[in-house]
Amino acid sequence: MKNKFELLFITLGLLSLLGGLFFGVVASLQFVFPDFLQSIPFYKTRPLHVSLVVAWIFLASIGGIYYYIPSQFGIKLYSKTMSVLHFIVFLITGIVIIIAYLMGKFGGREYWEFPPILAIPIIISWLLFGWNYFKTAFKITSEWPVYMWMWATGILFFLFTFSEAYVWMLPKIKENVIKEIAMQWKAYGALVGSWNMLVYGTAIFLMEKIKNDKSIGKSKIAFLAYFLGLTNLMFGWAHHIYNVPTAQWIRYVAYIISMTELILLAKIIYNWKKSVQESLKDFHVLPFKFLVASDVWIFLNLTLALMLSVPIINVYTHGTHITVAHAMGSTIGINTMILLASCLFLIDNYIQSKYSKIELKLIKIGYYAFNISLLIFWSSLIIAGIIKGVGIVKNGKGFQEVMNDIQPVMSVFSISGILLFLSLLMILLPPLKKSIRFLFNK
Amino acid sequence: MPINIKRSIFFTLLIIFLIYTVFVFNAEPINKVGYLSQKAQQGKLIFQKYNCISCHQIYGLGGYMGPDLTNVISTQGKGVEYAKAFIVSGTQKMPNFHIPNDEIEMLLSYLTDISKSGISPIIKFDVNVDGSIQIKD
Numbered sequence: 001m002k003n004k005f006e007l008l009f010i011t012l013g014l015l016s017l018l019g020g021l022f023f024g025v026v027a028s029l030q031f032v033f034p035d036f037l038q039s040i041p042f043y044k045t046r047p048l049h050v051s052l053v054v055a056w057i058f059l060a061s062i063g064g065i066y067y068y069i070p071s072q073f074g075i076k077l078y079s080k081t082m083s084v085l086h087f088i089v090f091l092i093t094g095i096v097i098i099i100a101y102l103m104g105k106f107g108g109r110e111y112w113e114f115p116p117i118l119a120i121p122i123i124i125s126w127l128l129f130g131w132n133y134f135k136t137a138f139k140i141t142s143e144w145p146v147y148m149w150m151w152a153t154g155i156l157f158f159l160f161t162f163s164e165a166y167v168w169m170l171p172k173i174k175e176n177v178i179k180e181i182a183m184q185w186k187a188y189g190a191l192v193g194s195w196n197m198l199v200y201g202t203a204i205f206l207m208e209k210i211k212n213d214k215s216i217g218k219s220k221i222a223f224l225a226y227f228l229g230l231t232n233l234m235f236g237w238a239h240h241i242y243n244v245p246t247a248q249w250i251r252y253v254a255y256i257i258s259m260t261e262l263i264l265l266a267k268i269i270y271n272w273k274k275s276v277q278e279s280l281k282d283f284h285v286l287p288f289k290f291l292v293a294s295d296v297w298i299f300l301n302l303t304l305a306l307m308l309s310v311p312i313i314n315v316y317t318h319g320t321h322i323t324v325a326h327a328m329g330s331t332i333g334i335n336t337m338i339l340l341a342s343c344l345f346l347i348d349n350y351i352q353s354k355y356s357k358i359e360l361k362l363i364k365i366g367y368y369a370f371n372i373s374l375l376i377f378w379s380s381l382i383i384a385g386i387i388k389g390v391g392i393v394k395n396g397k398g399f400q401e402v403m404n405d406i407q408p409v410m411s412v413f414s415i416s417g418i419l420l421f422l423s424l425l426m427i428l429l430p431p432l433k434k435s436i437r438f439l440f441n442k
Numbered sequence: 443m444p445i446n447i448k449r450s451i452f453f454t455l456l457i458i459f460l461i462y463t464v465f466v467f468n469a470e471p472i473n474k475v476g477y478l479s480q481k482a483q484q485g486k487l488i489f490q491k492y493n494c495i496s497c498h499q500i501y502g503l504g505g506y507m508g509p510d511l512t513n514v515i516s517t518q519g520k521g522v523e524y525a526k527a528f529i530v531s532g533t534q535k536m537p538n539f540h541i542p543n544d545e546i547e548m549l550l551s552y553l554t555d556i557s558k559s560g561i562s563p564i565i566k567f568d569v570n571v572d573g574s575i576q577i578k579d
Contacts (some may be wrong), residue, residue, distance in 0.1 A: 031507060034535040041537055042507055043496040106493040110504060113493050143445060149452075167467075174483055177556055178476030179469070181501060186466055223443045227451055234459040243577075244501045245476070245560040247469040253462075255574065311574045315564050319502025319510060392563050399509035 004439055005083045007350055009063025010343050011435045012091065013056050014428050017336070020052030021421045028414040032407070040102065047101050047113045053331060054111075054195075055094055060339040061198035062086075062129060065151050067346055068205055069136055078135035082128050089125040093118060109168060109184055119166060123159065130155045145208070145217030146226050150201030153230060157194035161187045182238075182246045189237020193229070196335070200229065203291065203338045206345060210288060232257055239309045243318055255309060286348075286363060290341035293371055297333025300378070301326060316393050321406070322385030329378050332420075340427065347431045351438045359430035366426025373419035380413040476559040478552065485552025488545045497536065501562045507535060512562035515554045522550055 027045040029036045037045075070077050077083065097114045100106070107115040133155055137148055164187035167173050168180050208216045216222060238246075238254030304326050307313050317323065355363070384406040391397040391405055478486065489495070497507035504510075514525050529546055532538030541549070566578040 042505075042535075043493045043537075046496040046505060047493065104493075107487075107490055109490065110495045113490075113496070149448070164463075173467075174486070175478055176471065176476045177478055177486070177500075177559055178471035181503065182466060182469070182471075185503070186463075220443050223448060227455070230452075230455055234455065235462065240503065241501065242575075243560075243562055243564050245472040245577075247472065250466060250469060251574070312569050313573075315567060315575055319499055319506075319563055321506060324506070393565055396565065 003080070005080065005087055006063045006067035006346070007435055007439060008087055009059045009066065010346055011432065011439060012087075013059030013063060013339070014343060014432050014435075016052045016059060016094075017056040018424065018428060020049055020056055021424055023049035023052060025414075025417045025421045028410075028417045032410050032414050044101050044104065047106075047111075048098065050111055051094075051097060051101070051114075055090075057195050057199065057331070057335055057339065059090070060343055061154075061195065061202055064202050064205075064339075064342045064346055065133065065198070067350070068202075069133075069148075071349075072205070073140050073142075075136065075139045078132050078139075082132045086125050086128040086132070089121050089128065093121040093125065109165065111188065112165060116166065116169070119162070123162065126155065126159050126162070130159060143218070145204075145214070146219075146222040147201035147205045147208075147217050149223075150197045150204070150226055150229075153226075153233075154194045154197035154201065157190055157197065157233060161190040161194060165191065178245055181241060181244050182250065185240045186237050189240060190233050192330075193233025193236075197229065197233070199335045199338050202342045203294065206287060206291060206338075206341055209345070210291075239314060242311050242314045251311070255311065286360075287341040287345040289364075289367055290337045290344065293367070294334050294337035294341070296371075297329060297337060297374075301329040301334060304329065304382075316389035317385055318389075320385035320388040321381040322389070325378050325381035325385060328374075328381065332374055333378070344431060347435050351434055353434065355430050355434070362426050363430055366423045369423035370420060370427060373416045373423055376416040377413060377420055380409050380416060384409040384413065471559075476556075478555045481548055481551040482555040483552075485548035485550070488541070488549050489552055491545075492539050492541065499562075500556060501560070510562050511553055511556070512560070513557050515550075516557035522554065525550060525553055 023045045026037055026040065027042055027049050030042045030045060034042075040048075066077065066083055069075070097118055100114050100118070105115060106113045108119075112119070133151065137144070137152065140148070165184065167183050167187070173180050173183055204217055204222060208214055235253055236257040238250050242251055304322070308317055308322065308326060387406050387409065388402050391402040392399075397405075494511075495504040497505045499505070499510040500512055502510060502512075511525075514520050515522055526546060528536065529541060529549065530538070561577065564575070564577055568576040568578065570576060
């Protein structure tokens with residue numbers, strides 16, 4: 001297994017995605033039918049859903065990075081043993097977190113609800129990853145393409161912001177709830193930015209490989225996009241806390257910065273798609289399809305993100321399902337599409353066996369079903385958010401009244417969530433079967 | 443783009459970011475609101491222990507299964523006893539966590555201090571020309 005550790009990351013990532021979506025479906029059904037599956041109530045299914053999806057993003061990105069750098073630059077990874085150790089620490093910590101959630105043992109802040117002590121092995125796993133990455137990357141004699149910068153930034157900023165997410169334990173911060181919320185969301189905004197760096201770096205790498213054009217990752221526009229993304233990662237978080245009475249300047253900085261995100265990346269992908277030759281497209285048809293889908297979702301989420309960042313719109317949308325639509329659109333529509341493209345590409349390269357015609361058809365049908373159900377899912381969240389925002393802010397309705405108003409829309413949301421899960425199964429079963437067989441048979 | 447320019451941009455942004463982080467860390471809230479008593483600080487840990495944020499929100503941040511609790515204590519018609527009744531008995535959607543009395547008191551202390559810090563959701567506001575808003579009491 002030591003020589004297949006990249007595939008272990010990818011396979012575990014795909015399983016995490018399935019698990020994450022499963023708990024997402026359960027949580028959405030509990031939203032509509034509170035009595036559903038009472039043995040694992042909503043306050044447990046929500047963190048299970050979030051943590052498994054976040055684990056998917058990390059595992060798929062990390063597996064890709066471990067595999068792509070040596071193959072692209074013709075160098076050896078600094079330490080395979082360290083990568084295996086990284087995988088083991090990740091796996092054991094993940095299992096302990098899942099058990100903690102199932103047993104109702106919490107103690108952390110939102111999104112990292114596990115007992116804070118478990119942050120230590122997470123930090124250790126990222127230090128192992130970072131050490132291995134930089135020791136390998138510094139062997140590259142040519143100039144780094146942009147994705148190497150992005151992956152390096154993702155690792156460094158994860159370590160910084162994940163540590164920052166625990167400043168709530170410091171006396172100076174925990175004594176004031178406003179400061180604490182501000183620091184928490186500063187850290188979270190940059191954390192999302194850090195994993196976006198890993199994912200978008202993967203997208204640019206794949207574009208290069210599919211088009212067989214090494215100039216993409218060294219182009220001026222790619223670096224401008226990177227620096228713009230980095231600026232957003234650092235300063236564009238405060239639209240999450242417009243209604244919190246923090247210092248006014250914090251909000252203004254975020255308002256200005258967040259008007260810019262994703263524009264250049266969308267342009268790069270758009271330009272790239274136009275110029276790819278038909279023959280090359282066909283050669284990697286599945287990864288290509290998923291990258292195109294991510295392009296569409298970037299445009300949809302860009303529009304939504306820009307709107308949410310305008311304070312007068314934010315006052316209506318904040319604390320509503322529109323925020324969830326943005327998170328889901330970004331996590332599933334953009335990140336998952338890019339990472340699925342990467343996983344399919346990597347598995348195809350790793351295991352030189354073709355899918356059967358039935359499997360290919362299954363993936364293709366799943367692909368369309370996944371995108372259509374995601375669109376319904378995303379739209380229903382936006383509609384629920386508009387009803388809630390207008391109901392509370394404009395019409396002064398109470399919480400329960402608004403919840404009754406959105407109930408029909410949330411039913412559509414739940415049904416589309418189930419379809420989303422089923423279509424994902426169609427996409428994932430063939431590559432999962434292929435990779436699990438390869439891992440255990442040889 | 444030459445490597446020196448890339449490095450310069452990166453390190454300039456990094457330095458600005460670190461300075462910015464120090465400023466945010468030290469920034470006082472408007473009117474210096476939001477300070478928690480010792481009991482309220484313990485209450486916040488209880489809030490985390492039972493993962494209340496998965497369903498409830500503080501300043502609109504959190505889960506959407508239950509209501510925003512920022513002003514549950516200060517809202518007319520609600521208050522400490524109202525909140526306590528929900529914590530003690532639960533509802534169809536909210537489980538009864540069988541929280542010990544001392545922890546309930548800490549939780550209520552936390553919710554009381556939060557309710558003094560600001561308003562959520564924001565219903566009364568003026569709109570500035572740049573699209574920002576001015577919150578009214």
